[in-house]
Amino acid sequence: MFSVGDKVIYGSKIVCSFNGIEDKDFDNETRSYYVLKPIFENASTIFLPVDGCDIAGKLRRLLTIEEIYLSIKEISYENTMWADNANEREEQYKQLLAKDDHVIILKLIVTLYLRKERGEKLNKSDELTFKNAMQVLCDELAYILNLKNAQVFPFIFEEIKTGARNLQKGIGRNV
Numbered sequence: 263m264f265s266v267g268d269k270v271i272y273g274s275k276i277v278c279s280f281n282g283i284e285d286k287d288f289d290n291e292t293r294s295y296y297v298l299k300p301i302f303e304n305a306s307t308i309f310l311p312v313d314g315c316d317i318a319g320k321l322r323r324l325l326t327i328e329e330i331y332l333s334i335k336e337i338s339y340e341n342t343m344w345a346d347n348a349n350e351r352e353e354q355y356k357q358l359l360a361k362d363d364h365v366i367i368l369k370l371i372v373t374l375y376l377r378k379e380r381g382e383k384l385n386k387s388d389e390l391t392f393k394n395a396m397q398v399l400c401d402e403l404a405y406i407l408n409l410k411n412a413q414v415f416p417f418i419f420e421e422i423k424t425g426a427r428n429l430q431k432g433i434g435r436n437v
Contacts, residue, residue, distance in 0.1 A: 269405070270298070270321045272308055274362050275398045277301040277324070277405050283312060296321075302401055325364055327406055333365045334421045343373045348385055355391045364399060368418070371395045375419055 264270055264280040272278045278298035286295050286309060295309040298321075310320060325333075343358070343366075345351040358366050374392040378384060384392065396415060403414045 264321070264323075269301070269324050271324060271402060272298055272300075272310075272321055275401060276303075276308075277401045278308065280321075284309075301405060322362075324402060324406060329365075330403065330406060331421075333368050334418055335425055336365075337369050337372045337422060343370055344377070348387065352387045352391070355387075355395075359391070359395060359398070362398075364402070367395050367398055371399070371415070372418075372422060375415075376422075379419075 266280060266282045268280045270278050270280050276298075278300050281297040281299055283294050284297050285292055288309075294312040296312060298308040298310065300306045300308065343354070345354055355370060358370055371392065374384060374388055374395075377388075378392075400411050400414055403409070403418070404411045407414065407417065409417060
């Protein structure tokens, strides 16, 4: 369970502060609710009913800064996720996004980014996947890394380039 003040992700991408449990009267029925305050939407409050709420499916802890750097390092050296058949790739990417595994989503973003960096044209489905995947992670990574949203992915891509340069120089991971 979470403690008051913990930062969590609600749904797949809303960074919130966990403000505890409160009894609220909605529709003439008093129930206990988890209270969440979105970090980037100050005027909003989210109430999730305690009873009947699959909290594990709706809330998760934020990634740690260590997990982010480890993921970036691993992505720098691993094979990317690309299927040559566009229809197979589209289906694969839909399934990956639906899993809500942020390490895999980060890897997916990097896969598409690297293809763009090499001058390869992405089809519309790939571009949409790239955009959707970045939206899932942007607020969380911006909050954790203490960056503005526009700085998140340039930072990550620079880290990946630095890892690739270090690998070429023989610095870093032993193979």
